[in-house]
Amino acid sequence: MAKLAIVDLSNEDCFKPGTSSWLSIRKDICHALEDLGCFVAILPDKISSELRSAHFGMLDELFDFPTETKVKSSYEKPYPTGYQRVEGAVYESLGIAGATNPEQTQIFEHHFWPNGNDVFHETADLYIKVMEELHHAVMRMVFENYGVEEYLDDHLQSTIHTCRFSKYSEPAEKTGTDMSILRGIHGHTDTNFTTILYQNDVKGLEIKSKDDEWIGFDPLPSSFIFLAGDGVQVWSNDRIRASRHRVTWSENDVRYSGGLFSFRVGETHTPKELIDEDHPLQYKPLNTSVYTEYRKKNYASIGPDYTVKAYCGV
Numbered sequence: 001m002a003k004l005a006i007v008d009l010s011n012e013d014c015f016k017p018g019t020s021s022w023l024s025i026r027k028d029i030c031h032a033l034e035d036l037g038c039f040v041a042i043l044p045d046k047i048s049s050e051l052r053s054a055h056f057g058m059l060d061e062l063f064d065f066p067t068e069t070k071v072k073s074s075y076e077k078p079y080p081t082g083y084q085r086v087e088g089a090v091y092e093s094l095g096i097a098g099a100t101n102p103e104q105t106q107i108f109e110h111h112f113w114p115n116g117n118d119v120f121h122e123t124a125d126l127y128i129k130v131m132e133e134l135h136h137a138v139m140r141m142v143f144e145n146y147g148v149e150e151y152l153d154d155h156l157q158s159t160i161h162t163c164r165f166s167k168y169s170e171p172a173e174k175t176g177t178d179m180s181i182l183r184g185i186h187g188h189t190d191t192n193f194t195t196i197l198y199q200n201d202v203k204g205l206e207i208k209s210k211d212d213e214w215i216g217f218d219p220l221p222s223s224f225i226f227l228a229g230d231g232v233q234v235w236s237n238d239r240i241r242a243s244r245h246r247v248t249w250s251e252n253d254v255r256y257s258g259g260l261f262s263f264r265v266g267e268t269h270t271p272k273e274l275i276d277e278d279h280p281l282q283y284k285p286l287n288t289s290v291y292t293e294y295r296k297k298n299y300a301s302i303g304p305d306y307t308v309k310a311y312c313g314v
């Protein structure tokens with residue numbers, strides 16, 4: 001049975017480019033991404049257990065607001081995000097676009113708490129900051145690994161981050177729909193460049209191995225899981241494959257997760273340095289927002305197994 005790679009980044013030196021810790025972690029991370037499209041990161045203790053419980057307590061309060069309030073936090077611009085729930089499903093989620101800017105967390109927060117809520121934004125911003133730092137370091141490692149660090153600044157400047165919080169629990173109203181298909185999230189790849197997820201201790205996330213087995217993710221309080229999305233698959237010309245993952249929630253306990261979904265604005269294309277005789281060009285340039293919209297709109301006919309290769313493969 002394949003295992004998820006666990007990378008211990010608890011030593012702060014791992015975040016210092018050029019150090020021996022950085023170079024050794026870079027090797028492990030790039031190997032894991034090429035192998036399974038994901039890895040588990042153990043991060044330095046920046047989030048105390050008190051802040052962690054306070055944060056998950058806030059998510060509890062957040063999802064307890066009535067649907068009318070949750071829907072009001074949705075918007076189309078600058079990037080569409082908002083409340084998602086399929087009637088009768090156990091999964092619901094709320095999103096903040098541009099979440100690495102703390103102003104956006106507060107705009108989101110005011111939909112729920114008109115007078116603000118310090119614990120909500122302080123804990124949410126801390127999680128977002130920790131994930132942004134991890135994203136930044138991993139992107140530098142990946143660009144260095146392929147010898148294209150000259151494109152890194154442009155990539156980071158063209159990236160925006162959406163934070164999504166998800167809750168998995170028994171819906172208040174059972175519908176006539178076949179519940180077996182609504183007990184989590186079907187196997188899928190994320191359409192964005194990369195995703196980082198954290199969660200409470202209720203299991204459910206699974207990653208597909210190369211041998212088509214589902215590998216369960218065993219969360220630890222200090223662990224985050226980093227997933228390659230379709231964007232990095234196109235960019236890397238298939239060196240890194242998007243991770244296919246799903247959530248099967250079967251416990252009575254409520255599962256909460258949060259994540260940073262990083263998108264490249266405009267077109268993602270494969271750098272010329274990553275195209276050669278052994279790696280002929282695999283993809284036309286990808287516009288992630290058009291692709292995401294296409295997948296949503298056509299979900300009924302293309303289904304969750306749809307791939308970016310079918311969308312923009314050459």
Ligand SMILES: O=C(O)CCC(=O)C(=O)O
Pocket residue numbers: 164166185190197199205245246247257
């Ligand atoms: O809740 C999770 O752990 C995963 C959520 C997910 O895969 C997604 O929102 O794309």
Ligand SMILES: [Fe+2]
Pocket residue numbers: 188189190245
């Ligand atoms: Fe996902």
